[in-house]
Amino acid sequence: MAKTKAPVTKNEYIDVTFVDLTHEGQGVAKLDGYPIFVPYGLPGEKAQIKVVKVKKNLAFGKLVELHEASEDRIEPPCDVFYKCGGCQIQHMSYDLQLRMKQKQVQDVMKKIAQMSDVPVHSTIGMEDPWNYRNKAQIPVGKRDGKIVTGFYQMRSHNIIDLDECPVQNHVNDMIIREMKTIIGDLGIEPYDEQSHSGEIRHIVVRSGYHTEDVMIVVVTRTKKLTNEKEFVERVKNLSPAIKGIVHNINPKQTNVIMGRDEKLLWGESEITDKIGDLEFSISAQSFYQVNPEQTEKLYEQALKYADLSGKETVIDAYCGIGSISLFLAQKAKKVYGVEVVPKAVDNAKANAKRNHIDNAEFYVGQAEKVMPWWKSQGLDPDVIVVDPPRKGCDEELLEAMIAMQPERIVYVSCNPSTLARDLKILSDGGFEAKEIQPVDMFPQSNHVESVTLVERKL
Numbered sequence: 001m002a003k004t005k006a007p008v009t010k011n012e013y014i015d016v017t018f019v020d021l022t023h024e025g026q027g028v029a030k031l032d033g034y035p036i037f038v039p040y041g042l043p044g045e046k047a048q049i050k051v052v053k054v055k056k057n058l059a060f061g062k063l064v065e066l067h068e069a070s071e072d073r074i075e076p077p078c079d080v081f082y083k084c085g086g087c088q089i090q091h092m093s094y095d096l097q098l099r100m101k102q103k104q105v106q107d108v109m110k111k112i113a114q115m116s117d118v119p120v121h122s123t124i125g126m127e128d129p130w131n132y133r134n135k136a137q138i139p140v141g142k143r144d145g146k147i148v149t150g151f152y153q154m155r156s157h158n159i160i161d162l163d164e165c166p167v168q169n170h171v172n173d174m175i176i177r178e179m180k181t182i183i184g185d186l187g188i189e190p191y192d193e194q195s196h197s198g199e200i201r202h203i204v205v206r207s208g209y210h211t212e213d214v215m216i217v218v219v220t221r222t223k224k225l226t227n228e229k230e231f232v233e234r235v236k237n238l239s240p241a242i243k244g245i246v247h248n249i250n251p252k253q254t255n256v257i258m259g260r261d262e263k264l265l266w267g268e269s270e271i272t273d274k275i276g277d278l279e280f281s282i283s284a285q286s287f288y289q290v291n292p293e294q295t296e297k298l299y300e301q302a303l304k305y306a307d308l309s310g311k312e313t314v315i316d317a318y319c320g321i322g323s324i325s326l327f328l329a330q331k332a333k334k335v336y337g338v339e340v341v342p343k344a345v346d347n348a349k350a351n352a353k354r355n356h357i358d359n360a361e362f363y364v365g366q367a368e369k370v371m372p373w374w375k376s377q378g379l380d381p382d383v384i385v386v387d388p389p390r391k392g393c394d395e396e397l398l399e400a401m402i403a404m405q406p407e408r409i410v411y412v413s414c415n416p417s418t419l420a421r422d423l424k425i426l427s428d429g430g431f432e433a434k435e436i437q438p439v440d441m442f443p444q445s446n447h448v449e450s451v452t453l454v455e456r457k458l
């Protein structure tokens, strides 16, 4: 077969028109069907690009000059947007962001799940898609003798020093800024990834939305925290909202932020927040949705799809602190939650009590192991809710769901690709995806959250 040649060469300057967006939010230009991916290009725009990498079937380019800008192009409010890896799509109007997320789900449903006819609704967005994050997880480093805190640069571990982040809430920003000074003053050495030496790795600040409670977690490589007493004294005085300071130890060479061991340095080890009319205790290591305003909309959608009458037995797999479970429990006969992080399950049990809900039980374990065990014990749920991490559901768990034959499955997903993969497996097992509702939990970033209603085929 004749070898086809790429229609561009490296370092060539060419004029293109962007026709599409990738899932990461890059512009796609096409030369006789040959795609060129260009960061920050928007559909409809004409531009000069420089080709920076050429492969047989595709190339990558860099935007050199815009000839015609899209109406959806906006000036990113953040000074470091083009360097920082925290947000990827601040240059898009919010309307385009929402459309892009809906299309991303439609695309994977077609390509991965091979289902083109499942309705994917318009993404539910925010009125004000800024300063929404209730949690900052910020790496600490040193440059030219000064402490730096911020996000990693795109595709690197170079920290972009940042004092204000437009997607972070203001309290978190203020605390990180002040802690940077405190760490420098007290001579606490930042962790160095290359040599696996130094002390402080990350600062995590989590704040309540309705309560304004703040928890601070300082993550270090070893148990040592230089000038611990003074550190605690100064940090706790940064705001009366600070309820506790937790010292987490992560000795591993890993991208995972927190380690398993932790010690309470001051105050309480949990904060309280509210979602709707329910109150929740949240520990340092427990998962809690980062966008409180959108969480209510996400949970509302999950509840709507669960369509409970009060008679149902429900499983909430990957239940975290029991947040979805307790909303389900208010409308079901019984809810069983399973979650792998023991502290989160402690929170879930306490949360049931504090909200006077006595028809929810929580278990620690891997959902993919606990579900088949439940099945063997005769647990027959009418509805199953799953909300797995990005890698999606384990195959064993999908098999257990299929074996349990619930009437409905509500699949909350933060990764459309693994959602589509899992929906295909469920479809082969006799379940049909009925509709999908994307909810924008992460404005300005290319992450896509959605809720899918899946029903047992008759």
Ligand SMILES: C[S@@+](CC[C@H](N)C(=O)[O-])C[C@H]1O[C@@H](n2cnc3c(N)ncnc32)[C@H](O)[C@@H]1O
Pocket (backbone or CB within 6 Å): 286, 287, 288, 289, 317, 318, 319, 320, 321, 322, 323, 324, 338, 339, 340, 341, 344, 365, 366, 367, 368, 387, 388, 389, 414
């Ligand atoms: C996306 S979160 C959802 C939590 C909860 N539904 C919420 O809305 O807050 C996923 C949860 O799954 C938990 N998890 C991860 N792998 C698990 C597994 N194999 N079995 C059970 N839980 C797991 C995580 O600790 C996390 O709490």
